[in-house]
Amino acid sequence: MTINKLDNLLEVMKELRDPINGCEWDKSQTFDSILPYTIEEAYEVADAIDKKDFEALKEELGDLLLQVVFHSQMASEIDEFNINDVINSVVNKLKHRHPHIYSQNKVENSEQQETSWEKIKAKEREEKSIREGKDISVLDNIPNNxxxxxxSEKLQQRAATIGFDWDDINPVLEKVLEELGELKHELTSTNNEDRILDEAGDLIFACINLLRHLNINSETALRAANFKFEKRFRILERFLSSSKDQNSIPPQELNALWEKAKKVTG
Structure with missing residues (x-):
């Protein structure tokens, strides 16, 4: 992007927020009110990447960039920061986290680079906690939202940096089975909703940890499972299209059609 193009975008955003001549909707927005749009645009970028739709990716990245400019414009109006501060912040961060490029510190391979990156980020978190007068924790600065x-994955990764982790996959898998057993126990004995919720959460947390040990991103895995289910279910619906009353089809027949759909999709 050239400077002129970015300036054009900044100028449009400034005009839309103009107190007198601006757009009523844009003028009424706050950091909180456009937060859902910011999150939505990030997910739409991810969706375009999943689909390898580069035309859509171009458009969605533009929408995400608009969110950066929107937040920066609102911040400049209250003298907090502006878009230049945002850019300077990320430039400084990148240089600080790549000492093997911007200083004499060299690394031999990508593994050493990742280790160096994590150490630098940990040092940054520690310095921030000291500035804010907070107790230092490896779990600092993992956003609640x-x-x-x-x-969950971030919490587990951080805890692992001080050795709170298993060395091999077997106890991780056993923990998943243990949590599944505890959930089954609550379902068959107490039937207490709070306890069931608690154990269900523990089971999901353990499954995420298993995937982490397998170097599989849990969000990516679930997104793939969602896509596979949707694809198979749409095929099942096509099988059912000739049925007059889809709601009255016996479960056994639905299961048979589901297995047929699985064979079609592989």
Whole structure:
């Protein structure tokens, strides 16, 4: 992007927020009110990447960039920061986290680079906690509003940095089975909703940990499972299209059609 193009976007955003001549909707927005749009645009970028739709990706990245400009414009109106501060912040961060490029510190391979990156980020978190007068924790600065699966993975990764982890996959798998057993126990004995919720959460957390040990991103895995289910279910619906009353089809027949749909999709 050239400077002129970015300036054009900044100018349009400024005009839309103009107190006198601006757009009523844009003028009425706050950081909180456009937050859902910011999250939505990030997910739409991810969707375009999943579909390898580069025309859509171009458009969605533009929408996401608009969110950055929108937030920056609102911040500049209250003298907090502006778009230049945002850009300078990320430039400084990138240089600080790549000392093997911007200083004399060298790394031999990508593994060493990742280790160096994590050490630098840990040091940054520690310095931030000290500035804010907070107790230092390896779990600092994992946003509470992250998607829950992503946050679980981040918590586990951070805990592992101080050795709170298993060395091999077997006890991780056993933990999944243990949590499944505890959930089954609550379902068959107490039937207490709070306890069932608690054990269901523990089971999901353990499954995410298993995937982490397998170097599989849990969000990616679930997204793929969702896509597979949707694809198979749409085929099942086509099989049912000739049925007069789809709601009265016996479960056994639905299961048979589901197995047929699975064979079609592979």
């Amino acid at each position: 992250f998607p829950s699966m992503m946050r």
